[in-house]
Amino acid sequence: MPIPPPPSTFRCTDCGWRRTVIPRSDALILGVDWFEHCPQCGSQTLQWRPASATETFKARLQQLLGGRH
Template sequence: MPIRPQPFTFVCQACHWKKTVAPLSDALGPLDWCERCERCGSDVLTRQIAGVVDRTLAQWFTRLRR
């Protein structure tokens, strides 16, 4: 049975860029994961639990794109 993960935020340690994702299932797609910073290209990213505003916006945009 698939279990939806909680929304999380990737944060670049070099330039402080951030991206919040809200996956719809435990099968993560290319839009649900980041390997590198989209701004500076650094691969030093941390992952943290999304805040209320970021989580709400990410869930809204995820529903729109699917």
């Protein structure tokens, strides 16, 4: 069984946009689980790092409330 990648946080260094994603599977969906550029300003200078416990918690909560997956 494939192991989903760990939660990660993307951040745009240009406009400050930030998103923590919790992949549901190892099949990453561009624009949902993975970002190649900032959806807000289009910048490609995104920083990526593993999400902290707090960020993961918030993202989980957002998924539950939003239900947009």
